[in-house]
Amino acid sequence: MDLTASTAVLAAATADAARLLPAPALGGVLLTATAEGLAVAAAAPDQALRLERPALVHADGEALVPLRPLAETLRALDAEEVRVVVEESRLVVRAPGARFALPLMDRAVHPPVANAPPLAGSVGGRALRTAVEAVASAASREDALPIFTGVRMWTDAEGLTLLATDRYRMALATVDWDGGTLDVLAPATVLSGLARGFGAAPSVVLGADDDRLGLAWGPDSFVTALLAVPFPDERARQLARAEPSGTVELEADALAAALRRASPYAGPRGTVTLAGWDGELRVLSSDPRGGESEQVVKAGVSGCHGSSTYQARYLLDALKPFAGRRVRIEQQEGLRPTVFTAPADGGVAVTYVVVPMRV
Amino acid sequence: MDLTASTAVLAAATADAARLLPAPALGGVLLTATAEGLAVAAAAPDQALRLERPALVHADGEALVPLRPLAETLRALDAEEVRVVVEESRLVVRAPGARFALPLMDRAVHPPVANAPPLAGSVGGRALRTAVEAVASAASREDALPIFTGVRMWTDAEGLTLLATDRYRMALATVDWDGGTLDVLAPATVLSGLARGFGAAPSVVLGADDDRLGLAWGPDSFVTALLAVPFPDERARQLARAEPSGTVELEADALAAALRRASPYAGPRGTVTLAGWDGELRVLSSDPRGGESEQVVKAGVSGCHGSSTYQARYLLDALKPFAGRRVRIEQQEGLRPTVFTAPADGGVAVTYVVVPMRV
Numbered sequence: 001m002d003l004t005a006s007t008a009v010l011a012a013a014t015a016d017a018a019r020l021l022p023a024p025a026l027g028g029v030l031l032t033a034t035a036e037g038l039a040v041a042a043a044a045p046d047q048a049l050r051l052e053r054p055a056l057v058h059a060d061g062e063a064l065v066p067l068r069p070l071a072e073t074l075r076a077l078d079a080e081e082v083r084v085v086v087e088e089s090r091l092v093v094r095a096p097g098a099r100f101a102l103p104l105m106d107r108a109v110h111p112p113v114a115n116a117p118p119l120a121g122s123v124g125g126r127a128l129r130t131a132v133e134a135v136a137s138a139a140s141r142e143d144a145l146p147i148f149t150g151v152r153m154w155t156d157a158e159g160l161t162l163l164a165t166d167r168y169r170m171a172l173a174t175v176d177w178d179g180g181t182l183d184v185l186a187p188a189t190v191l192s193g194l195a196r197g198f199g200a201a202p203s204v205v206l207g208a209d210d211d212r213l214g215l216a217w218g219p220d221s222f223v224t225a226l227l228a229v230p231f232p233d234e235r236a237r238q239l240a241r242a243e244p245s246g247t248v249e250l251e252a253d254a255l256a257a258a259l260r261r262a263s264p265y266a267g268p269r270g271t272v273t274l275a276g277w278d279g280e281l282r283v284l285s286s287d288p289r290g291g292e293s294e295q296v297v298k299a300g301v302s303g304c305h306g307s308s309t310y311q312a313r314y315l316l317d318a319l320k321p322f323a324g325r326r327v328r329i330e331q332q333e334g335l336r337p338t339v340f341t342a343p344a345d346g347g348v349a350v351t352y353v354v355v356p357m358r359v
Numbered sequence: 360m361d362l363t364a365s366t367a368v369l370a371a372a373t374a375d376a377a378r379l380l381p382a383p384a385l386g387g388v389l390l391t392a393t394a395e396g397l398a399v400a401a402a403a404p405d406q407a408l409r410l411e412r413p414a415l416v417h418a419d420g421e422a423l424v425p426l427r428p429l430a431e432t433l434r435a436l437d438a439e440e441v442r443v444v445v446e447e448s449r450l451v452v453r454a455p456g457a458r459f460a461l462p463l464m465d466r467a468v469h470p471p472v473a474n475a476p477p478l479a480g481s482v483g484g485r486a487l488r489t490a491v492e493a494v495a496s497a498a499s500r501e502d503a504l505p506i507f508t509g510v511r512m513w514t515d516a517e518g519l520t521l522l523a524t525d526r527y528r529m530a531l532a533t534v535d536w537d538g539g540t541l542d543v544l545a546p547a548t549v550l551s552g553l554a555r556g557f558g559a560a561p562s563v564v565l566g567a568d569d570d571r572l573g574l575a576w577g578p579d580s581f582v583t584a585l586l587a588v589p590f591p592d593e594r595a596r597q598l599a600r601a602e603p604s605g606t607v608e609l610e611a612d613a614l615a616a617a618l619r620r621a622s623p624y625a626g627p628r629g630t631v632t633l634a635g636w637d638g639e640l641r642v643l644s645s646d647p648r649g650g651e652s653e654q655v656v657k658a659g660v661s662g663c664h665g666s667s668t669y670q671a672r673y674l675l676d677a678l679k680p681f682a683g684r685r686v687r688i689e690q691q692e693g694l695r696p697t698v699f700t701a702p703a704d705g706g707v708a709v710t711y712v713v714v715p716m717r718v
Contacts, residue, residue: 101650101651264427290425295458
């Protein structure tokens with residue numbers, strides 16, 4: 001293997017690989033040079049990544065080397081181009097006045113990088129990123145039950161819908177879908193990690209088999225194992241069926257700023273109360289030891305409203321998908337959930353549901 | 360107490376107080392409003408801080424309140440001005456549409472904020488910041504022996520000299536001094552934390568008594584307890600007496616960049632070798648498992664040089680005070696220390712000494 005390539009392009013590709021697969025098998029990355037360019041591939045027991053990048057290939061070949069030192073070396077180089085050559089038992093990275101030699105690892109003990117599952121259909125890259133970022137925040141990060149760490153993705157007449165819940169809140173986002181049927185439960189953290197990458201591509205191709213989901217955008221692809229557990233669909237859907245006793249519409253950012261200012265007074269449980277609903281929304285927090293806060297946010301109000309208490313950070317997560325826009329908040333009686341919605345934006349319709357707390 | 364003040368000014372003052380005194384007595388800050396403005400004071404068992412800020416005072420008075428929530432509230436407010444008023448058992452912070460109430464703490468149980476030690480002399484703010492930042496990096500952060508966490512500061516005919524060492528490296532900086540004698544051992548982390556603040560002032564007034572050092576700049580002041588341990592002066596001074604077998608001069612930043620690129624190959628001990636010294640400096644690192652690196656940095660060389668091995672991070676610390684400038688590196692025989700110097704810049708002369716490693 002012998003090639004010349006842009007340092008910035010290779011640095012970005014290896015940095016992406018290290019970020020998306022923090023613990024690849026043997027800590028290694030597989031480089032494959034062909035007439036078409038350079039493929040950067042890495043695999044973990046339940047994930048696989050493949051990126052293709054342009055390179056001037058002087059001699060075909062492949063090399064398995066430690067991913068992190070390669071990524072660090074490329075990131076720190078200020079030369080515009082690098083030469084990457086296999087020399088005996090080393091992969092050598094050369095730039096003017098500098099030579100870095102990484103030990104070649106044994107290709108035979110590295111697990112094969114699996115093929116992608118069969119194609120199901122495609123979706124806009126930016127729309128899928130928006131949907132994933134809106135929904136993933138409602139998934140639990142470290143729940144004992146894996147279902148609450150997943151994003152359910154399914155297709156129907158409305159398009160591709162993503163749904164996640166950790167029991168206390170739930171988020172749904174629907175995007176336009178072009179293709180056949182898909183119905184999977186994928187890890188939320190994996191989808192979030194990929195969102196920046198596929199968000200820049202015009203379209204993302206999705207495919208699945210019984211236990212894997214594949215995503216491909218431009219020359220890049222990622223395969224992840226599915227969470228093989230039944231999702232509480234019916235209970236989740238019930239959460240989203242609102243019979244609002246009253247609604248309020250306001251700037252999401254104005255309410256988020258007020259919630260952040262209320263947090264120092266929100267006590268050990270981090271709770272705030274939304275109240276008043278009389279041409280304005282009152283944001284209240286109080287703690288016997290920490291003091292009290294009271295703020296007024298301008299809002300359009302209709303119907304009859306009481307006051308409800310929430311975890312401040314859940315409300316902040318619920319407002320994030322509506323940043324820079326007006327959001328509609330539908331409050332229901334008693335401890336029935338509060339629903340955050342807005343008209344579809346950029347082909348993505350988001351609904352966020354937060355369960356109030358017993359006071 | 361009742362006053363109106365700029366939100367940004369009060370937010371910056373309380374943020375500074377929270378940064379410089381992360382654990383003030385009872386978690387509190389003492390606000391004192393007089394015709395002259397607002398004083399923000401905090402005390403810990405071995406430290407005290409006082410900042411004075413302009414405010415339009417409607418009624419004199421003082422209030423002891425929790426520092427952190429006050430700082431957070433002021434930071435998050437977007438109103439240009441705040442009204443700060445004592446109302447019964449609360450300190451109330453008001454802005455349009457918002458009211459925040461902090462519980463008043465019992466002034467009687469708060470330790471008194473001590474007066475500053477007597478004045479010894481003064482030094483330029485920017486010069487002292489440069490000297491502190493150059494020297495503090497050579498102090499240990501968590502040594503069992505407190506002497507290695509301190510900065511020795513003393514005056515003589517050359518000016519005010521700061522010195523710190525953790526045994527493996529040592530840094531000295533001398534700045535112009537206007538005043539009497541001073542000879543103290545102060546905690547390095549305290550001086551580093553203050554450097555950004557006093558670095559912006561035209562001059563810093565220093566004073567000391569038997570067990571405290573006081574620093575005052577503009578309307579602000581800080582008092583810290585001294586480290587009451589004998590400093591190994593004679594041994595430290597010996598380190599700085601170089602009999603170089605050869606010297607090399609080069610751009611500090613070029614060598615620092617090469618050292619960072621060598622780090623992934625520097626093995627578990629993080630060592631690099633400087634070698635060659637033949638119109639150029641070679642930077643080498645190698646590790647049986649991680650691979651090898653070799654880089655060339657342009658340098659002016661005189662005398663006879665061998666190769667020496669160092670901890671890469673010690674070299675990076677040694678180069679930092681010379682960033683953006685050429686540095687002179689004096690190498691000595693065997694394991695005798697290597698000396699980094701440059702002509703005085705901005706009234707500050709820095710010498711950094713690093714002991715090579717046995718290979």
